[in-house]
Amino acid sequence: MKDFFKLLKREIRICMNNSSIFFSFSTFFITSSLIFVFALDDLTNIIVFYKPVVWVVLIFSIMLVSENFLHEDYSDGSLKELQFLGFSEETIFLCKSLAMWLIILIPAVFLMPIILIFFKLSYNDVLKLFLNIFISTPSLTLISLLSALFSIQLKRNKIVQFVIILPFFIPIVIFTTTSENFAEPSKYFGDQLLILIGIFFITLPVCLYAGKLIMREINK
Amino acid sequence: MVLEFISVYFRRNKRLIFDNFNLKLRKSQIIILIGDNGVGKSSLLDIAAGILKPEKGTIKINKTPLEELGSHKKEKFTYIPHKDSLKDYLTVEENLTNWLSLLESDISKNEFYESLKFFNLHKISQNQVINLSHGQRKKVSLTKLLLSKTKLWLLDEPFNGLDSSSANKCKALIHNHIKNNGSIILSSHINFELKASKKIFIKKPKKNDKQKSFKFNSWDDI
Numbered sequence: 001m002k003d004f005f006k007l008l009k010r011e012i013r014i015c016m017n018n019s020s021i022f023f024s025f026s027t028f029f030i031t032s033s034l035i036f037v038f039a040l041d042d043l044t045n046i047i048v049f050y051k052p053v054v055w056v057v058l059i060f061s062i063m064l065v066s067e068n069f070l071h072e073d074y075s076d077g078s079l080k081e082l083q084f085l086g087f088s089e090e091t092i093f094l095c096k097s098l099a100m101w102l103i104i105l106i107p108a109v110f111l112m113p114i115i116l117i118f119f120k121l122s123y124n125d126v127l128k129l130f131l132n133i134f135i136s137t138p139s140l141t142l143i144s145l146l147s148a149l150f151s152i153q154l155k156r157n158k159i160v161q162f163v164i165i166l167p168f169f170i171p172i173v174i175f176t177t178t179s180e181n182f183a184e185p186s187k188y189f190g191d192q193l194l195i196l197i198g199i200f201f202i203t204l205p206v207c208l209y210a211g212k213l214i215m216r217e218i219n220k
Numbered sequence: 221m222v223l224e225f226i227s228v229y230f231r232r233n234k235r236l237i238f239d240n241f242n243l244k245l246r247k248s249q250i251i252i253l254i255g256d257n258g259v260g261k262s263s264l265l266d267i268a269a270g271i272l273k274p275e276k277g278t279i280k281i282n283k284t285p286l287e288e289l290g291s292h293k294k295e296k297f298t299y300i301p302h303k304d305s306l307k308d309y310l311t312v313e314e315n316l317t318n319w320l321s322l323l324e325s326d327i328s329k330n331e332f333y334e335s336l337k338f339f340n341l342h343k344i345s346q347n348q349v350i351n352l353s354h355g356q357r358k359k360v361s362l363t364k365l366l367l368s369k370t371k372l373w374l375l376d377e378p379f380n381g382l383d384s385s386s387a388n389k390c391k392a393l394i395h396n397h398i399k400n401n402g403s404i405i406l407s408s409h410i411n412f413e414l415k416a417s418k419k420i421f422i423k424k425p426k427k428n429d430k431q432k433s434f435k436f437n438s439w440d441d442i
Contacts, residue, residue, distance in 0.1 A: 003291060010318050018309040077303025084269040084299050085322055086291035219271050220232065 004091055007082070011099035022104050025065045030114055032057040037118045050119035051177040054129065059140060059169055062105070066144040067151065069100055074152050080219065093149075093211035097141050105137045132176045135193055139200045142207040143168045149214040171199055221283065222247055222372050222403040223268060223297075228277035230260075230267060237263055241277070243420070245372075245403050250394065250414060253407040255422035261407035262302055264422070265374045268405065269299045281372065294323055297372035302380070304361040308350035312341055312360050315349055319364060327367055335366035338393070339386060354381040362390060365397070373397060375406035 015021065036053045040046055073079045073096075082092050109130055116126050147165035154160050175195050223245040230238040237260040245251055253261045266272040268279060270286045270293060279286040281296050289296060306315045313336075320327060336342040339359035349357060358381045365373060378394075379387045391414065394404055398416060411419075 006322060006324075010322060013314070013318065014307050014310065017307070017314070020309075072308075075303075076307065077301055077305040078307065080266075080271055080301060080303070081305040082322075084271050084293065084301075086289075086293045087322075219266065 003087060004095065007087055007091060007095040008098060011095050012103060015099050015103040021065055021068055022107060024068070025061050025104050026108065026111055028064055029057055029061040029108065029111060032060070033115060033118055046119050047121065047125075050115070050121060050125075052173075053119075054115060055173050055176055058133070058137075059144075059173070062137070062140050062144045063147060065104055066100065066141070066148040069096065070145060070148040070152065074218065079215070083215070083219070089212035089215040090208045092215065093145065093208055097138070097145050097207075100145065101138055101141045105133075105141060109133060131193060132196070135196045135200070136172050136176050139172055139196070139203040140169070142203050143172075146207050146211055146214070149211055149218070153214050153218050168203075172196065175199070221245070222249075222281070223405065224278075224280040224283075225268075226278045226280070228267065228274045228279070230263065230272070230274040230277075232260070232263055232272075238274070245405055247371075247401050247403055248398050248416075249403050250398060250417040251405045252412075252414060252417050252419045253405065253422055254411050254419055255407075255409065256424060257409055259422045259424050261409075261422055262376050265299065265301070265376050265405065265407060268374055269293075269297070269301075294370075296370060297374055298365060298368040298370045299374040300361055300364060300376065300378060302376045304357045306349045306357055306360060309348060311346050311348055312336075312352070313345045315360060316363060316367065320367060323368070325367065325369070332367065335363055338366055339363055339389060355383060355386065358382055359386060362393070365393060371402045373402065373404045373406075375404060377408060378406055379408065379410075379412075 033053060036049070036057070037046065040049060070079070079092070083089070112126050112130055112133075115121065115129070121129070143165060146168075147161055150165060151158065151161045175192050178192075221244055223243070225241055225243040228238050228241040230236075230241070241264075243251070253264060255261050263272060267274055268286075270279075270289070281289065281293075286293070305319075307318070310318065316332070316336075320332075333342060333345075336345055339362065341356075341359060341363060344352065344356065349360065352360070358378075362378060365375075378390055382390060394406075395415060397404060
């Protein structure tokens with residue numbers, strides 16, 4: 001546990017010094033959402049489209065950031081260094097995910113008011129979106145970091161990477177975008193959050209195990 | 221015996237690198253691994269550091285098998301790999317303090333700044349690593365040796381990118397470590413002289429050698 005916090009502290013310090021990661025994430029997220037708004041012909045129905053747009057853009061923004069996040073570690077040799085310093089692959093993967101979530105995705109929640117302006121959302125919708133993002137981004141972070149590890153292992157073969165990893169995002173997208181279709185949206189919203197928490201508890205061990213195996217393969 | 225390779229068999233990318241490889245590194249001894257690029261020098265150091273696992277054989281550090289050391293590996297040896305492991309957006313000082321915090325080292329501030337002076341890094345200690353030259357980055361990563369208290373050093377191409385005066389300083393550092401009962405295994409693609417050193421020439425495996433190429437016989441081979 002001591003090792004975990006030591007490594008987490010290091011990762012947070014590195015993240016905070018490299019502000020370009022957060023800026024590339026927020027710029028991509030805001031501009032892509034804005035492009036969608038401009039692309040829509042009928043702005044009276046804009047509120048109908050906000051969920052799929054926000055979630056697809058969010059997933060791609062996270063994937064973009066996680067690529068930079070791990071490729072840097074791989075190319076400068078620090079991924080290897082952490083391994084020979086005796087940190088387990090699971091600890092490395094978990095610390096990186098947690099640091100990315102804390103330093104990049106939590107501040108991203110503050111971008112929500114901008115989305116509110118773009119899509120003319122009510123306060124209630126933004127609150128739901130905020131809760132959804134807060135609960136589902138840990139799973140998205142884990143999956144996207146796994147995807148980034150895959151891209152290192154497959155020597156940047158993007159097609160294979162996307163074919164293997166993208167399906168893992170589907171359940172999260174389904175449960176974050178469908179609440180309005182049910183008769184009692186407010187009641188369903190609570191269940192939906194519980195399902196997202198459940199998805200996180202499935203994603204966590206699967207990603208840790210897969211991440212460990214890929215990290216070992218990378219060095220071979 | 222500080223470091224021991226016993227009957228190590230290792231294959232990389234379906235190519236045999238080491239077959240029944242044995243090596244013994246004693247106290248106050250330097251072993252220089254010499255060979256062309258891609259012959260497996262770095263792989264050998266990676267195996268010694270526990271990053272790569274051989275298919276057969278044992279690696280022992282101070283008579284303890286490497287797998288049993290776990291997170292105590294960092295107390296037994298210091299490994300300076302070819303890539304410098306430095307973070308571009310951190311300063312020289314931050315990079316080194318980050319590394320020390322992972323080691324749980326109790327080095328004093330005074331000792332830390334004295335170590336920086338060895339390669340004249342004290343003048344650039346507040347510079348971000350992204351603004352340093354290749355040689356300066358190499359010096360930062362070699363400074364880790366001055367900050368470490370381990371007896372065994374594993375150095376991958378330590379003289380690469382260093383100017384002649386810094387290379388001489390590095391040699392002096394190596395000799396000083398040997399005098400203090402330390403042991404070093406280092407790799408180089410250039411044949412050079414170092415006092416009290418033992419050289420091992422690693423050659424590229426021949427293509428027609430049956431043992432050197434991997435052929436699929438059964439699923440058990442994979």
